[in-house]
Amino acid sequence: MIDYYEVKSQPITRLMVWNAYKKVRANRGSSGVDDMSWDYLDRNAKYELYKLRNRMSSGSYFPKSVKEVSIKKNDGGERKLGIPTLLDRIGQEVVKTHLEKIAEPLFHASSFGYRPKRSCHQAVSQSCNNCFGHDFVIDLVIKGFFDNIDHELMLKAVRYFSKEKWVSLYITRWLKAGIVQEEGTYIDRITGTPQGGVISPLLANMFLHICFEVDGY
Numbered sequence: 001m002i003d004y005y006e007v008k009s010q011p012i013t014r015l016m017v018w019n020a021y022k023k024v025r026a027n028r029g030s031s032g033v034d035d036m037s038w039d040y041l042d043r044n045a046k047y048e049l050y051k052l053r054n055r056m057s058s059g060s061y062f063p064k065s066v067k068e069v070s071i072k073k074n075d076g077g078e079r080k081l082g083i084p085t086l087l088d089r090i091g092q093e094v095v096k097t098h099l100e101k102i103a104e105p106l107f108h109a110s111s112f113g114y115r116p117k118r119s120c121h122q123a124v125s126q127s128c129n130n131c132f133g134h135d136f137v138i139d140l141v142i143k144g145f146f147d148n149i150d151h152e153l154m155l156k157a158v159r160y161f162s163k164e165k166w167v168s169l170y171i172t173r174w175l176k177a178g179i180v181q182e183e184g185t186y187i188d189r190i191t192g193t194p195q196g197g198v199i200s201p202l203l204a205n206m207f208l209h210i211c212f213e214v215d216g217y
Helices: 013-028 038-043 045-058 086-105 121-130 152-162 163-178 199-211
Strands: 066-072 080-083
Touching: 013 045, 013 121, 038 045, 038 086, 045 086, 045 199, 086 152, 086 163, 086 199, 121 199, 152 199
Parallel strands: none
Antiparallel strands: 066 080
């Protein structure tokens, strides 16, 4: 039996990586800049996951750049996604699963976006309950939110939820990972957390929790 708390220099176990692999694999997302396919990874999972776990548990893991992909929006515009490699998404899932256990109990009851076991129908029902007794509704959109999150403020929010240095270490590296644009040009990421990253929605919710729910922060 593999103990969840079996550790090296960083508290990342084989079971954590294996469970992350299964979760990411279920979504069957596209390849990143290294063009690694799911067919290859499934055939070589033992070797690739062993390598990923060793690097993450020793602190020597560095993510590759994300691949920029454009998708059409309903209003006719485009949204830029940043697609990490398959192995980087698995690494993100390891940290995301760990952080969710800490952050989820603290999030507001009316928060529904990108949260596990919460649906759009539940969000509508909660909105109806919130509106009883009021004759107004506030419709607010944060334009370019994922693209423009300040990295230092984001990491400050991460440290509010978790003081563990390995968590901040890897989130910092994912935030700073560069972008390979669709025409092949590499650019540094200065702000934002890429849409398409496994951990990005959780980071966004953590950031918003600090902004709207924590007094005096």
